Amino acid sequence: MTADKPATAGRLSILSLASSNLFGLAAIVAVFWAIFVSLTPNIASSFSLFAISRSLGIDIVVGFSTMVVLATGGMNLAIGSIGVCAVMFAGYLMQELGVPSPLALLAALMLGAASGWANGVTIVTTGANAFVVTLASASLFFGAMLITTHGTPFEGLPPELADFGRMRWGFVSPMLALALAIGVALAILFHFTALGREILSVGANTRAARMSGVRVGRAIVVAHTLSGLLAAVAGLMTMARLGAAIPAIGRDWLLPSFLAPVLGGTLLSGGAVSIGGTILGALLIATLRAGILTLQVANFWLQLFLGLVLLCSVALDRYRGGYLERKSARVRA
Amino acid sequence: MRLAVENVGKSFPGVVALDGASLRLEPGEIHALVGENGAGKSTLIKILTGIYRPDRGRLTIDDKEARFASARDAIASGIGAVHQERNLVPRFTVGENIALEQLPMRFGFVDFDAVHKRARKFLDAIDSSIDTRTEVRRLSVAQMQIVEIAKALSLDSGVLLLDEPTASITGHEADALFLILRRLKAQGKAIAFVGHRLEEVLSICDRITVLRDGKVMLSGEPVAKVDRARVVREMVGREERIAEFERAIPQSDTPAMEARELATARGHVGIDFKLMKGEILGLYGLVGAGRTELARALVGDERIVGGQLLMDGTPVASRNVADAVHRQKIGYVSEDRKGEGLILAHSVRANLAITIWRRIADRLGLLRRSSELRVVAPIAARLDVRTGSLEREVIKLSGGNQQKVSIGKWLAAEVKVLLVDEPTVGVDVNAKAAIHEAIAGVAREGVAVLLISSDLPEMVALADRVLVMRDFALIGEVENDRNLERVSRLIMELIQSR
Numbered sequence: 001m002t003a004d005k006p007a008t009a010g011r012l013s014i015l016s017l018a019s020s021n022l023f024g025l026a027a028i029v030a031v032f033w034a035i036f037v038s039l040t041p042n043i044a045s046s047f048s049l050f051a052i053s054r055s056l057g058i059d060i061v062v063g064f065s066t067m068v069v070l071a072t073g074g075m076n077l078a079i080g081s082i083g084v085c086a087v088m089f090a091g092y093l094m095q096e097l098g099v100p101s102p103l104a105l106l107a108a109l110m111l112g113a114a115s116g117w118a119n120g121v122t123i124v125t126t127g128a129n130a131f132v133v134t135l136a137s138a139s140l141f142f143g144a145m146l147i148t149t150h151g152t153p154f155e156g157l158p159p160e161l162a163d164f165g166r167m168r169w170g171f172v173s174p175m176l177a178l179a180l181a182i183g184v185a186l187a188i189l190f191h192f193t194a195l196g197r198e199i200l201s202v203g204a205n206t207r208a209a210r211m212s213g214v215r216v217g218r219a220i221v222v223a224h225t226l227s228g229l230l231a232a233v234a235g236l237m238t239m240a241r242l243g244a245a246i247p248a249i250g251r252d253w254l255l256p257s258f259l260a261p262v263l264g265g266t267l268l269s270g271g272a273v274s275i276g277g278t279i280l281g282a283l284l285i286a287t288l289r290a291g292i293l294t295l296q297v298a299n300f301w302l303q304l305f306l307g308l309v310l311l312c313s314v315a316l317d318r319y320r321g322g323y324l325e326r327k328s329a330r331v332r333a
Numbered sequence: 334m335r336l337a338v339e340n341v342g343k344s345f346p347g348v349v350a351l352d353g354a355s356l357r358l359e360p361g362e363i364h365a366l367v368g369e370n371g372a373g374k375s376t377l378i379k380i381l382t383g384i385y386r387p388d389r390g391r392l393t394i395d396d397k398e399a400r401f402a403s404a405r406d407a408i409a410s411g412i413g414a415v416h417q418e419r420n421l422v423p424r425f426t427v428g429e430n431i432a433l434e435q436l437p438m439r440f441g442f443v444d445f446d447a448v449h450k451r452a453r454k455f456l457d458a459i460d461s462s463i464d465t466r467t468e469v470r471r472l473s474v475a476q477m478q479i480v481e482i483a484k485a486l487s488l489d490s491g492v493l494l495l496d497e498p499t500a501s502i503t504g505h506e507a508d509a510l511f512l513i514l515r516r517l518k519a520q521g522k523a524i525a526f527v528g529h530r531l532e533e534v535l536s537i538c539d540r541i542t543v544l545r546d547g548k549v550m551l552s553g554e555p556v557a558k559v560d561r562a563r564v565v566r567e568m569v570g571r572e573e574r575i576a577e578f579e580r581a582i583p584q585s586d587t588p589a590m591e592a593r594e595l596a597t598a599r600g601h602v603g604i605d606f607k608l609m610k611g612e613i614l615g616l617y618g619l620v621g622a623g624r625t626e627l628a629r630a631l632v633g634d635e636r637i638v639g640g641q642l643l644m645d646g647t648p649v650a651s652r653n654v655a656d657a658v659h660r661q662k663i664g665y666v667s668e669d670r671k672g673e674g675l676i677l678a679h680s681v682r683a684n685l686a687i688t689i690w691r692r693i694a695d696r697l698g699l700l701r702r703s704s705e706l707r708v709v710a711p712i713a714a715r716l717d718v719r720t721g722s723l724e725r726e727v728i729k730l731s732g733g734n735q736q737k738v739s740i741g742k743w744l745a746a747e748v749k750v751l752l753v754d755e756p757t758v759g760v761d762v763n764a765k766a767a768i769h770e771a772i773a774g775v776a777r778e779g780v781a782v783l784l785i786s787s788d789l790p791e792m793v794a795l796a797d798r799v800l801v802m803r804d805f806a807l808i809g810e811v812e813n814d815r816n817l818e819r820v821s822r823l824i825m826e827l828i829q830s831r
Contacts, residue, residue, distance in 0.1 A: 193698045194690035200679075201687055207673040211634065211665060212687045212742065213658025271678055 021265050025280045029287055036291035043294045049171040052290045057175030058237045059282035062253050063260025064179075064186060065230035067278050068223050070261055071190070073203040073270025074130035076227045078119060078138035079257055080250030083235030085145045086112040090236060091154030091245025101158045109232045115141055116228020120221035130224075145247065154245040162243030175237050180279070182233070187275045199223050203270025255306050256285050263313040284309070334395060334411055334491030334523055335359055336381065341390025343376055343547075345729055350376040351387070352547040358492060358523040363514055364553065365534040366527045368544035368568055369733070369761035374527045375417060377544070378496045381525070382414045383407035408434065413490035415481045415498050417732075417759070423470035428452035430469055431484045455483040458513055473621075479506060486513070493517065496527045497759065511537045529761060531561055543567040568762065587646040589781035590631070590663075590750045596639030597630040599623065601805045604640065608750065613772065613782040615796030615813070617789075617824055623805035624785045625668060628752040631783070632665040633657035644750075658688060661750075664743030668755040668785075674739035677728035681720050684727050684738050685709040688746035712741045715774075717767050733764025740771055751775060754785045769795060789824070793817045801827045 036043045062079065069076045090108035093099040099107070115137070123133050167174050189196035201209040202219045210216045231250075238249045262268060263284060264277020285306065292302045337357040343350045351373045358364050366374050379385040380392070383401030392399050394410060401407045407414075421430045428449040429436075437447035452465040456479070463476050472480065482498055495514075499507045514524060514537060528534040534541070535556055543551035543564060550567040551559065588607040595604035601623055608614050618624050629635045631642070633654045642649045644661045657663045667674040675684050686693075686705040693708065694700045706723070713723060716737040720730055727735055736756060743751055753772060757765045772795055776782050786792050792799055792813075799811045801824055809827040813820055 188699070192700050194694045194700050195698065197683065197687075197690055197700065201676050201683070204678050205673075205676045208676050209687070210654055211632075211667060211673045213655045213746075214687065215653075215655045271676070 022274070022277055022280060025263060025277065025284065029280065029284050032284070032287050032291060036287070036294070039291075040294045043290060046171045048290065048294065050168055050173055052286050053171070053176040054165070054173035054241055055289065056282055056286040057173060057177075057179040058234055058241070059256055059260060059285050060176075060179035060279050061182060061230055061234040061237060062257045063264075063278040063282045064182060064275075065227050065234060066257040067261040067266050067273050067275075068186070068199075068230065069130065069227045070266050070268060071199050071203050071270060071273045072220050072223045073206070074123065074220065074223070075134065075258075076116070076119065076224065076231075077131065077134040077254065078115070078141055079227065079231035079234075080253040081138040081141035081145070082112050082115045082228050082231040083238070083250035083253065084247060085115060085141050085235075086232035087235040087239045087245045087249050088145050088149050088154070088247065090239065091157060092149065094158055095154040095156045095245075101160060105236055108236060109229060112232020112235070113225050113229040116231070117221060117225040119228065120224030123224065124217040124220050149247065151247045153247060155243075157239075157244060161240045165240035165243060175240070178237070182230070183275050183279055186273075190273055190275070195219070195222060200271055200273070203267075203272075205271070255303075255310060256282070259285055259306060259310045259313065262310065268314075281313075335393075336412065336492045336523055337393045337396075338377070338380065338387070339391045339393070341377070341380060341387040341392070343373075343380065343385060343387050349547050351380070353390070354544060354547060354549050355552065356381075356525070356542055356549075357553055358525055359540075360491075360521045360523050361518055362539045363518055363524045363526055363537055365538035365541040365556070366525055366544065367529075367531070367534055367541065367564065368550075369763050372544040372568070372761075373547040374544055375496055376547075378414065378416070378494050378525070378527060381407070381492075381494055382412055382416075408488065408490070411491040412494065413485040413488040413492065414494040415478075415485045415496060417496045419477055419481065421469045421477060421480060421484075424468055426466050426468055427456075427463055427472070427480050428465035430480055431455060431465070431487050433484070434488060451487065452483065455487045456480075458483070458486060482510060486517075490522075492523045492525075494525045494527075497529065498526070499528065499530065499533060507533070529759070531564060535561060535564070565762070588643070589645060590783075591643040591646075592631075592640065593643070594640035595630075595637060595642060597626065598636035598638050599626040599630065599805070601627055601630065602639075604807055606800060606807065608781045608783055610749075610781050611776055611779045613776045613784055613796050615792045615799035616783055616785045616802060617787070617792060617799050618802035619787075619828065622802045624802050625754055626805070627802070628665055628754055628783065628785060631657075631750075631752060632663050634665075658746065658748075659691070662746070662748045663750045663752065664688070664746055664748035666740050666743065666751065666753045666756060668758065670735055670739045675727050675735060678726055680724045681713065681718065681727055681730070681738055682706065682709055682723040685712060685723075685741050685745055688742050708745050709741075712744050713738075716741050716744075716771050731764075733760040733768070736760055736764065736768060737771070740768065744771075744775060748780060750781045750783070752783045752785070755787065756784075757786075757788065757791060765791075789821050790817060793820050799824060803828055 042048060065079045066076060086108040089111050090104045093104035093107060094101055119134055119137050122128070122137070123130050164174070190200060198209065198214045199219045199222065201214055202216050206216055235249055239245050260281035261273070261278045263281030264279070265274040266272065266278065288305050288309070289302055292299070292305070335358065339355045340353045341351055342353055354373060354377060356366065356377060366377065368374050376385060380387050383404045383406050399410065401410070422433070425433070431452040432448045437444045437451065439447070449465040456463055456465065463472065463479060469477060469480065478498065485493060498510060518524060526534065526538055538556050540553045541551060541556050541559060541564065542549060542553050545568060551564070589610045590608040592604045592606050596602045604627065606614070616624050616627070626635060630637055633652045633656060649661060671677060682705055686709050689708060690700055693704045710723065718737045718741065719734050727738055730738070740753070740756065756768050756772065760768065769791070772782060772784065784792070784796055793815060796813050798813055799820065800807050801809045801811065811820055811823045811827070
């Protein structure tokens with residue numbers, strides 16, 4: 001018994017397993033970079049790198065938004081709709097009501113969090129599947145946005161927003177730094193807080209978590225609220241990049257939002273998240289997008305590529321999670 | 334068919350499960366494989382069935398070297414197995430599950446009449462009355478076990494591996510199973526039988542192999558040449574212990590928990606009992622008497638619809654499990670440790686500390702590994718949880734060690750009332766003693782324990798008095814004077830009375 005001197009064998013092997021996964025992902029990203037740079041050296045230009053870092057920041061936050069609900073074993077198909085609702089709300093407040101931008105952004109974040117909260121509460125009180133609930137609410141939120149705004153963009157936003165979108169630290173956008181800071185906060189949440197650990201236990205075995213005194217419903221609601229908040233953050237970041245509040249924001253988030261965490265080793269069945277992995281997964285998406293853009297291949301190739309990458313990564317997820325899943329399925333049966 | 338392994342080794346991170354073990358199954362023989370939990374029996378069975386690949390060593394079928402890439406390979410080679418874990422499809426019927434590997438077809442469609450006829454044949458063979466058209470998820474654990482056995486029989490394999498097939502079935506069903514095993518033996522099948530109950534093992538097996546810590550201590554000895562004491566000595570490395578617990582006499586005025594005319598949504602009525610501080614109160618009853626359901630109601634998982642539940646003399650209002658755990662300090666050790674007692678994919682540390690995360694978090698809500706370990710490591714040491722590291726996933730521990738973890742988390746939570754449901758089912762001699770000692774230990778510290786057990790010797794060793802339940806009602810109480818024969822007789826008389 002080694003309880004009094006917590007041996008490192010187990011932990012090390014877990015670490016090395018996780019890091020070998022991440023290493024593989026990093027290697028794939030490096031290979032793509034090598035290919036793209038040799039085809040079009042332009043991709044490594046200072047401006048291109050800046051543009052990539054900016055969209056990477058958004059991809060990361062979009063990935064986090066899904067990751068936090070995957071942790072509970074759930075999902076959130078409404079992040080695009082929540083994102084665009086937050087954006088249009090902020091645009092309306094600033095352009096039509098002249099609300100100062102910090103206040104408007106704060107209000108938009110609150111709207112995002114409230115939408116996620118509503119998802120979570122609906123899931124917990126009805127006991128319905130997160131898939132169905134968020135599929136419905138995605139349509140509901142988006143419809144409500146179209147009705148209230150008539151789909152008209154807000155283009156007269158305060159200039160400081162677009163300035164933030166254009167801001168450069170060397171060849172890096174502060175948006176990437178913001179995304180990484182959120183990553184650090186999430187790492188602390190999931191590794192070093194009771195709440196985060198409870199969310200993971202609920203994802204790994206809801207029944208056991210409940211019988212251990214974990215407030216399961218609260219954990220699920222918190223995860224969805226957080227997901228909504230992060231979707232709003234990603235939306236507002238996109239708004240800053242475009243310099244306008246446009247109803248098309250968030251339409252193309254669904255695939256990347258799953259791709260980043262799943263590529264990075266977050267289990268679809270819940271109970272385990274990888275923040276570093278989600279960042280690397282987003283990096284792969286941003287790389288593919290930039291490569292296809294600078295190679296001037298038609299944009300729809302990106303869809304095909306991303307779909308392909310998601311399929312491959314899900315196959316990998318099955319292979320990785322397969323052992324545990326089979327084991328627990330047997331136990332439940 | 335002759336199946337053998339020679340000198341196989343298998344390691345998992347931090348633990349050597351098998352260290353040069355050998356086993357030789359001969360046609361026409363039943364070979365017992367015994368050892369404590371964690372000795373490597375299940376690992377060996379999983380190697381024989383292609384689920385694990387050995388790190389080293391040889392596997393031979395009829396003296397020719399064989400290699401299994403998957404469980405399917407092993408089945409194709411004529412090896413059938415009943416594993417400890419359930420391998421049934423919950424939403425399929427009993428018949429479909431039994432016939433799953435080789436569904437009878439007619440005109441390109443599944444011939445369901447043939448499916449059920451075939452299933453009936455093998456169920457009848459073990460003398461079981463289970464309806465083949467019932468969905469498996471509606472069966473009891475014991476019935477599922479029987480379906481598993483019938484399924485293994487239906488494969489008509491040359492080698493049959495049974496990993497604790499009698500762990501959860503009744504004596505009658507076990508007798509029927511043994512009858513079949515003898516018949517299969519006479520047909521020239523090679524059978525391996527993993528078991529915990531030595532009397533049972535010694536009575537039906539021809540040879541015995543004892544494993545301890547992954548090594549073979551006794552290799553294929555004819556059963557006639559060994560006696561029980563020798564087997565136990567080889568299993569545990571010392572003489573068998575007889576349980577004798579130091580017990581404090583419970584003394585207090587207010588019961589830690591009291592039920593007055595309690596009724597539950599599950600159908601309990603008029604439940605009255607007082608559970609004193611430091612007392613171990615037994616709750617005995619036949620399967621289906623409503624004991625587990627009562628425990629669930631007490632811990633807030635089932636609704637209480639009438640009467641009163643008092644904690645320390647104060648009535649408790651309606652609540653959920655979280656309230657019961659954190660406010661009233663009631664813990665429930667589930668009989669289903671894999672399904673609801675533990676989070677198998679998470680570490681030993683996380684499983685032990687889950688009940689105290691909220692308490693040990695600092696003012697910012699931050700949780701430090703070191704503060705978890707400060708509470709959890711002494712508990713793991715005290716319960717002698719055998720794991721390479723506290724960071725190891727619980728799924729990799731043996732059943733007995735898993736059970737220690739599922740009790741340990743309530744020690745961490747410092748509960749006032751502990752409800753323990755069948756704590757030693759499927760657990761070996763040494764782990765059982767450690768678990769008994771832990772239960773007696775928490776009672777000595779003043780915790781009130783409600784012990785649900787179908788194991789009468791366990792009840793007599795631990796409980797101060799025993800409540801008897803039948804049809805969701807308490808029908809009497811037996812004072813425990815540690816006289817197994819007398820207590821068993823009184824309990825049985827109560828249950829049989831009308």
